[in-house]
Amino acid sequence: xxxxxxxxxxxxxxxxxxxxxxxxxxxxxxxxxxxxxxxxxxxxxxxxxxxxxxxxxxxxxxxxxxxxxxxxxxxxxxxxxxxxxxxxxxxxxxxxxxxxxxxxxxxxxxxxxxxxxxxxxxxxxxxxxxxxxxxxxxxxxxxxxxxxxxxxxxxxxxxxxxxxxxxxxxxxxxxxxxxxxxxxxxxxxxxxxxxxxxxxxxxxxxxxxxxxxxxxxxxxxxxxxxxxxxxxxxxxxxxx
Amino acid sequence: xxxxxxxxxxxxxxxxxxxxxxxxxxxxxxxxxxxxxxxxxxxxxxxxxxxxxxxxxxxxxxxxxxxxxxxxxxxxxxxxxxxxxxxxxxxxxxxxxxxxxxxxxxxxxxxxxxxxxxxxxxxxxxxxxxxxxxxxxxxxxxxxxxxxxxxxxxxxxxxxxxxxxxxxxxxxxxxxxxxxxxxxxxxxxxxxxxxxxxxxxxxxxxxxxxxxxxxxxxxxxxxxxxxxxxxxxxxxxxxxxxxxxxxxxxx
Numbered sequence: 001x002x003x004x005x006x007x008x009x010x011x012x013x014x015x016x017x018x019x020x021x022x023x024x025x026x027x028x029x030x031x032x033x034x035x036x037x038x039x040x041x042x043x044x045x046x047x048x049x050x051x052x053x054x055x056x057x058x059x060x061x062x063x064x065x066x067x068x069x070x071x072x073x074x075x076x077x078x079x080x081x082x083x084x085x086x087x088x089x090x091x092x093x094x095x096x097x098x099x100x101x102x103x104x105x106x107x108x109x110x111x112x113x114x115x116x117x118x119x120x121x122x123x124x125x126x127x128x129x130x131x132x133x134x135x136x137x138x139x140x141x142x143x144x145x146x147x148x149x150x151x152x153x154x155x156x157x158x159x160x161x162x163x164x165x166x167x168x169x170x171x172x173x174x175x176x177x178x179x180x181x182x183x184x185x186x187x188x189x190x191x192x193x194x195x196x197x198x199x200x201x202x203x204x205x206x207x208x209x210x211x212x213x214x215x216x217x218x219x220x221x222x223x224x225x226x227x228x229x230x231x232x233x234x235x236x237x238x239x240x
Numbered sequence: 241x242x243x244x245x246x247x248x249x250x251x252x253x254x255x256x257x258x259x260x261x262x263x264x265x266x267x268x269x270x271x272x273x274x275x276x277x278x279x280x281x282x283x284x285x286x287x288x289x290x291x292x293x294x295x296x297x298x299x300x301x302x303x304x305x306x307x308x309x310x311x312x313x314x315x316x317x318x319x320x321x322x323x324x325x326x327x328x329x330x331x332x333x334x335x336x337x338x339x340x341x342x343x344x345x346x347x348x349x350x351x352x353x354x355x356x357x358x359x360x361x362x363x364x365x366x367x368x369x370x371x372x373x374x375x376x377x378x379x380x381x382x383x384x385x386x387x388x389x390x391x392x393x394x395x396x397x398x399x400x401x402x403x404x405x406x407x408x409x410x411x412x413x414x415x416x417x418x419x420x421x422x423x424x425x426x427x428x429x430x431x432x433x434x435x436x437x438x439x440x441x442x443x444x445x446x447x448x449x450x451x452x453x454x455x456x457x458x459x460x461x462x463x464x465x466x467x468x469x470x471x472x473x474x475x476x477x478x479x480x481x482x483x484x485x486x487x488x489x490x491x
Contacts, residue, residue, distance in 0.1 A: 084406075087413025102415055184399040184410070193314075194400060197381030200317045200341050 014199050015208070026191030027212060033105070033187065034177045037112035038170060044117040049124035050150070063121065070118035076179050078115060083107040083183045104183045112180075116173050123165045127158035160231045167224035171217055178213075188212055264460050267304050268325035269295050270311040276428045277484040278331050290484040291329045294348065297476050301467045313381070314402065317341055320454060327460070328452040331422070333383045335446055343455045345464045347448030348472075349481075349489040353384040354423040355439040356430040358411070361418055365440040368395050375399060377407045377419040383445045384420045404429055411436075424485075448491045 006017040052063040070078065086092060086101045100106045131154050139153045181190030192209035196202050271292065274280040279289040287308055299306035309325045316328055320342060331351075334344045355365045363370045372395050378385040380400040388398055399416060401407040408429045410416050419430065423442050430436045451464050471477045472490070481490060 084409055084413070087410070087415060093414045098414075104415075182402070182406075184401065186400075190400075193380065197314065197385075198337075200338065202318050 014195070014201055014204050019195055022186070022191045022195060023188070023209070023212070026186055026188040026209075029105075029185060029190075030174075030177055030180075030187040031216075033109060033112060033180060033185070034174050037109055037116055037177075038173055040109075040113045041116035041120055044113070045120035045124055046155070048117065048121040049128060052121060052125045053128050067118040067121050070115050071122065075111065075115050075176050076182070079108060079111040079179060079183060082111045104180075104185045108180045108183060108185055112173065112177065115176075116169065119169050119172075120166065123162050123169060124158060126165075127162035128154060130161060131157050163224065163228055163231055167220070167228075170224070171220055174216060174220065175213065262459075264302070264326075264463060265304055266307070267299065267302075267327060267460070268307045268309050269327045269329050270309045270316060270319060270325040272313045272316065272330045273310055275331060275425065277424060279329075290349075290480060291331065293480045293483070294471070294477070295329050297471055297480065298464065298467050301470060302463055313379075317452070320452060323454075326453065326457065327464070331449050332452050333446040334448060334450045335383060335386070338452070341455075342452040343457065343461050344450035344452055345461055346468060347450045347491045348468050348477075350444070350446070350448035350491045351423045351489050352442035353387065353420055353445050354426045354442045355418055355420055356411070356426040356436060357418040357439045358414075359435050359437055361437075361439060363418075363439075365418065368392065371396050373397070374417040375415065377401060377411060377416040379404060379407065379421060382422065384422065387443065387445055388420055408433075 001017060001021065009015060009017040009020055048063050048066075051059050052067070054060045083104060086097075086107060092098055092101070135153055135157060136149065139149045144152065177187060178189040180187045181193055184190075186194065188209050192205045196205035199205070271279040271287065271289075273287065275289070277289055278291045279287065282288050287310075292308070295306065295308070307325075311319050311325065311328075311330075313330070316330065316332065317338065319325060320328055328342075332338065332344075334347060338344070363374065365371060371392065375397045376388055376392070377399050378388050378401070380402060385398075385400060388396070392398075399407075399410070401410075404421060404425050407416070407419055407421070411419050411430065412433070418439060419426070421430075426438070431438065451461075451468075453461050453464070468477075477490065481488075
């Protein structure tokens with residue numbers, strides 16, 4: 001941070017340069033956590049959604065069970081179980097897993113990823129199921145095999161239908177990430193709680209952080225509108 | 241008609257006046273439970289503990305009708321300022337930052353902060369070179385938090401917890417090397433378990449614990465100070481203290 005900005009900030013009572021750095025670090029961990037869990041979650045969700053639509057119950061039932069479990073319980077409970085539960089397994093501290101699970105970041109990332117993957121799986125499954133039958137029949141008539149049908153017809157068509165519901169999931173995930181602060185991660189909410197308890201100023205600390213969340217949400221909404229315009233450009237009127 | 245309005249507004253003003261000049265026959269006091277042995281619920285679910293009994297003795301002395309309110313620590317000062325209750329007697333240490341927001345009585349006890357760690361921990365907590373890179377757990381917003389943040393900020397990794405329970409769980413799970421908590425709390429939660437010990441010397445922090453009230457309620461503070469002084473001198477305080485502690489916390 002340049003000196004003149006730091007000096008200007010240090011005239012404030014609460015929003016000093018140190019406070020701002022704390023918020024900034026919180027922003028970085030929130031964005032990291034949400035971005036990574038969404039990307040990994042989406043990558044897992046696409047194959048899971050395809051398995052979930054399988055007619056073979058041996059394939060589709062385990063995926064159904066997974067989405068049922070993770071959508072049926074609060075994310076906070078999942079985070080508690082993963083963060084505190086793993087540390088209680090006897091002997092875990094001696095294995096290499098402890099290198100990963102000692103820091104709160106990875107248990108939180110795991111919980112968030114599993115949670116968002118469950119929701120995204122169901123969103124994509126819904127979109128796959130509602131693919132117009134004619135499109136699939138036409139693809140079959142062209143002699144495309146299953147893999148090619150998936151890649152060329154079903155998934156692109158499903159993506160167009162899923163994108164609106166998925167944008168909600170992304171925004172919910174950003175807001176849910178606020179609970180990361182209960183397992184000592186200093187994310188945006190964690191930073192706000194630290195600053196609040198240092199200055200006993202709940203309005204200042206939390207309204208400021210609420211504004212940051214709002215800006216992040218607006219950026220996401222804007223990006224998804226661009227993406228929707230791109231994916232659904234064939235639905236626009238031809239005249240202009 | 242005009243006379244009537246004047247008379248009505250006079251009556252209103254007088255009524256309002258009586259409301260403002262509170263005689264403090266009813267006091268709402270807030271505690272954050274569990275914080276053994278200061279305030280906790282016994283096996284019957286009754287609120288008890290050192291500060292609860294002291295508050296009861298204080299209310300009896302002041303001939304006031306007291307209502308005890310349970311409030312989580314995070315919302316203590318905001319709750320007081322929002323008039324959800326009139327006084328905090330929940331081990332709130334007197335600090336300059338807090339004194340800007342609330343009015344403190346004279347201190348009524350002081351406990352040090354203590355370092356607690358697993359048996360295997362053998363680092364000198366006052367040696368900053370040796371402490372480098374260690375993970376220290378504190379409760380967010382406590383005087384212990386302020387101490388570690390100021391003195392060891394760039395040296396150790398500080399993890400802040402909302403409750404002591406979560407912190408002890410992470411100490412057991414080896415996520416923390418050492419915790420720095422209010423001595424009685426550490427004694428109750430950490431030392432009661434096998435394989436843990438006290439490290440180094442307890443650190444005297446701050447100016448002790450006082451009753452926190454709103455800045456404007458100077459009359460209440462006056463009464464509280466007079467009552468506390470009387471309890472400390474007539475032996476009531478010592479009787480309650482001996483019930484809960486085998487060391488001296490009187491101030």
